Amino acid sequence: MNAAQQAQDEPDLAIRARGLSRRFGPYLALDALDLDVPERQTYGLLGANGAGKTTFIRLVTGFLLPSAGSITVQGRSPATDPSAVQAGLGFVMETSRLYEELRVRAFLRFCGGARSLAGAELDTAIDASIERFRLEPVADRLIGNLSKGYQQRVSLAQAFLHDPPLVIVDEPTSGLDPVQQNEVQELLLGMRGSRTILLCTHDLHEARSLASRVAVLNAGRLVAEGDTAEILGRDDALSLFRELPGGSPT
Amino acid sequence: MRPLLALVRKEFQSLFGAPTAYLTLTMVALVTALIFFDHLRLYNQVLFLYATSTMYGFDTDAVPDYVNLWDSVFFPVMETLGLTLLGAVPLITMRVFAEERSRGTDELLVTTNLTPTQIVLAKFLVTFAFIALTLSVSFVYPAAAIEQGGLGMLHLSAVFSGLLLLGLAIGSVGLVCSAFTSSQLVAAVSGWAVAFVLWDFSWANAFLDEGTAAFLEQVALHPRFGSFSEGIVRLENVVYFAAFALVAMALARFSFDLRRVGA
Numbered sequence: 110m111n112a113a114q115q116a117q118d119e120p121d122l123a124i125r126a127r128g129l130s131r132r133f134g135p136y137l138a139l140d141a142l143d144l145d146v147p148e149r150q151t152y153g154l155l156g157a158n159g160a161g162k163t164t165f166i167r168l169v170t171g172f173l174l175p176s177a178g179s180i181t182v183q184g185r186s187p188a189t190d191p192s193a194v195q196a197g198l199g200f201v202m203e204t205s206r207l208y209e210e211l212r213v214r215a216f217l218r219f220c221g222g223a224r225s226l227a228g229a230e231l232d233t234a235i236d237a238s239i240e241r242f243r244l245e246p247v248a249d250r251l252i253g254n255l256s257k258g259y260q261q262r263v264s265l266a267q268a269f270l271h272d273p274p275l276v277i278v279d280e281p282t283s284g285l286d287p288v289q290q291n292e293v294q295e296l297l298l299g300m301r302g303s304r305t306i307l308l309c310t311h312d313l314h315e316a317r318s319l320a321s322r323v324a325v326l327n328a329g330r331l332v333a334e335g336d337t338a339e340i341l342g343r344d345d346a347l348s349l350f351r352e353l354p355g356g357s358p359t
Numbered sequence: 360m361r362p363l364l365a366l367v368r369k370e371f372q373s374l375f376g377a378p379t380a381y382l383t384l385t386m387v388a389l390v391t392a393l394i395f396f397d398h399l400r401l402y403n404q405v406l407f408l409y410a411t412s413t414m415y416g417f418d419t420d421a422v423p424d425y426v427n428l429w430d431s432v433f434f435p436v437m438e439t440l441g442l443t444l445l446g447a448v449p450l451i452t453m454r455v456f457a458e459e460r461s462r463g464t465d466e467l468l469v470t471t472n473l474t475p476t477q478i479v480l481a482k483f484l485v486t487f488a489f490i491a492l493t494l495s496v497s498f499v500y501p502a503a504a505i506e507q508g509g510l511g512m513l514h515l516s517a518v519f520s521g522l523l524l525l526g527l528a529i530g531s532v533g534l535v536c537s538a539f540t541s542s543q544l545v546a547a548v549s550g551w552a553v554a555f556v557l558w559d560f561s562w563a564n565a566f567l568d569e570g571t572a573a574f575l576e577q578v579a580l581h582p583r584f585g586s587f588s589e590g591i592v593r594l595e596n597v598v599y600f601a602a603f604a605l606v607a608m609a610l611a612r613f614s615f616d617l618r619r620v621g622a
Contacts, residue, residue, distance in 0.1 A: 133621065170470045174619045192474060200470040206463040210376035211369070219372075222365025223471035267471075 123148045123275050123305035124169060128178030131164050138164040140329040141178065148274075151297070151306040153320030153337060155313070157350045160326040162309045166277055169307070170200060183275060196224070199268030199276040203283055206264070209253030213244055213263055216252055220267040238266040242296060258289030265296060275305045282315060294318060311350075317341055325349045362473050366481040374489060379454065384493055387447050391497035395436045399504065402431040428504065436501045437518060437588055441581070443497075444490075444526045445558065449550030451489060452533025453543045455482050456611065460541035475615035479538075479608055486534060487604075490526040494519070514590035521587020524600035528580055529554045531607030538611040554580070 124146035131139040139161045146152045156162050167173040168180055171191030180187060187194040208216055217238060221231045239248050242262045247255055252263060261281060268276050281297065282290040297319055300306060308320055316323055316337060323340050325333040332349050333340050340346065374380050409422040459465040468478055502515055533550035540546050559582065560575035567575070576582055583596045 167466070170466070172466055172469055172619065173621060191469075192472060195470050195472045198470065200467070202463060202467060206467060208369070208373060208464060210373055215369075215372060219365050219369040220471055222368070223362045223468075223473050225361050225472070227361055267467075 121148050122146065122181075123152075124180070124182050124307065126165075126168075126178065126180045129165075129168065129175055129180050130177040131161075131168060131173060132176040138329050139168070139175075142326075142329075142331055144324055144331060144334070146305065146307060147322070148305050149302060150322060151301050151308055151320045153316040153323035154307060154309045154326065155311065155316055155323050155350075156326035157311055159328075160311075160350075161329040162311075162326055163279065164329075165326070166200075166279055166307070166309055169194075169277060170198065171195060197273050197275060199271070199273040201261075201264045201268045201276065201278040201281060203280045207252050207260060210251065212249055212251055213255075213266075214239070214248050216263065217267055217270060221270050224271045226271060234270050234272075238270050241269070242266040256289070257285055258292060261285060261289070261293050262296070265293070269300070273304065275307070276300070277307045277309070279309045281308070281310070282312065290315075313341055313346075327351075362471075363477045363481055366468075366473055366477065367485055370481055370485040371488075374485060377454075379450070380489065383447055383451055384496060387443055387493050388496045390443050391436070391440055392500055394439050395432070395500045395504070398432045398435055402426075402428065405431065432504065433501055433518075434588060437522065440494075440497060440501075440522060441525055441584060444494075444522070444529055445551070445554055447493070448490060448526060448529040449533040449536070449547045449554065451493075452486055452530055452537050452550060453547035454537070455486055455534055456537040456614070457540050457543045457546040461543070469615075475612055478615070479611045483531070483534060483604070483608055483611070486530050487527050490530050491523055494523055494526055498522070517587050517590045517592050520592060521584045521596075524587070524597070525580060525584050528600055528603045531604045532557065535607045535610045535614075538614040539617075 122145050124144070126142050126144040129139055129142040129144070130137065142161075142165065144165075154162050154165065164173065168175055169182055169187060171187030171194055174188050182194045183197055185193045208219075211219070214235060217235045218231065221227075221234055226234055239245055242265055244259070244262055244266060247259050252260060255263065265278075265281070268278075278297065281293050285293065294315060297306065297308070301319070301321075306319075308316065310316055320337050322335065323333075323337045324331055325340065327349060340349075343349075405426055406422060409426060456465075459468060469475070473481075498519055502519070529550075532554045533546070536549040536553060537543075537546040540549070557578065557580050560572070560579045561582075563575065564572045583599055586593050586596055
């Protein structure tokens with residue numbers, strides 16, 4: 110039975126990874142990861158810097174190919190059918206990875222067009238996104254002139270524009286001030302339950318308030334997985350993030 | 360098709376949303392105009408000297424055939440315009456892919472459901488359109504003058520087509536260099552270097568055997584422009600430039616695959 114068939118047999122999984130490894134030269138960024146992300150939940154992917162979170166996200170989006178193992182996203186393989194996977198996902202990257210020379214509305218029009226939205230459908234989606242993420246005051250301003258908080262809202266708006274069943278959010282509050290962090294977290298809380306959100310963060314407070322389940326990566330390995338309160342409530346929770354005795358796998 | 364058009368539109372907005380495009384357009388137009396008017400000034404001086412040297416007043420019959428608008432002004436200006444393209448086009452192409460990589464928006468592009476082929480196609484189309492615009496702006500003065508000189512629109516069209524194809528070939532080189540790096544400086548310098556090497560191999564004839572020299576002559580960019588400047592559009596030269604652009608597109612597309620596998 111191949112990975113895609115197995116995923117079809119388990120329809121409640123948004124992401125399913127089995128023995129997933131990714132190597133960059135001698136460095137093993139992900140080491141035989143087995144992970145199931147259930148549908149319609151906010152799932153936290155935790156880990157210190159360099160734990161393998163971003164590599165995992167890039168394997169989910171099809172931006173990178175796995176060195177070994179398999180991964181399916183909503184039953185499809187991002188390695189062999191990236192377009193089908195990307196059609197059903199939204200991706201919020203870290204702040205400032207936007208086209209700063211574009212105005213907010215023009216940027217959203219581009220993102221919608223690139224996802225095959227057009228005409229009245231595109232106009233409606235843009236207006237709804239601007240309203241949902243409270244972007245009305247800056248809709249006609251250049252993205253480069255916006256505060257980091259507004260830029261992150263623009264990033265969220267483009268990810269939710271086409272109403273995808275899976276949204277990946279990478280370090281959504283990184284570099285934001287406390288007020289902006291709170292605003293972004295409130296927006297994400299409002300989305301909870303309506304779709305699968307894969308929240309990639311190293312902020313434990315953020316994971317506690319947003320995620321219902323979490324997985325902790327350390328040096329490319331899965332070191333804990335389960336209910337958020339259970340994993341992060343452990344006395345030795347912080348030790349999950351400390352360097353493994355063996356160091357980084359190579 | 361819709362995602363491709365969305366990206367083409369976005370690329371135009373990004374291109375004209377930054378000062379580089381306007382600076383490049385102005386610089387090329389200015390350099391061409393200066394070179395053109397300088398040649399025209401020299402031509403008029405020579406013409407005047409010949410015409411007044413007969414002692415019988417102004418007599419244009421005294422002007423030899425080789426002193427003409429074509430050989431004295433148009434052809435040298437076109438040659439210089441080709442070299443100007445060599446200098447200016449890598450400045451246009453350097454940001455196209457490299458900037459996306461350096462600011463991380465290439466990941467956004469790929470995850471908005473655009474295929475790498477669509478991304479490459481859109482970026483090549485927009486860059487080619489900008490090169491055509493740059494050339495059109497620069498071509499106005501010499502074209503107007505030579506049209507007055509009775510060269511004919513067909514001949515002018517052939518010269519413009521040759522210059523355009525040459526510009527697109529240099530642009531293709533620049534785009535490939537931009538696709539394999541995240542540094543705009545590296546993209547520009549490598550674009551200049553590769554285009555300069557491919558420009559002409561005749562200097563190396565003395566060191567090479569006949570077969571290699573003949574092969575390199577076929578590969579070089581500048582000799583292909585020669586027939587166009589004479590007003591002759593040879594199918595083999597058009598095919599050469601088209602193949603050149605297609606190979607460049609394939610290489611730029613390959614850069615995406617290489618990144619996915621990434622060592």
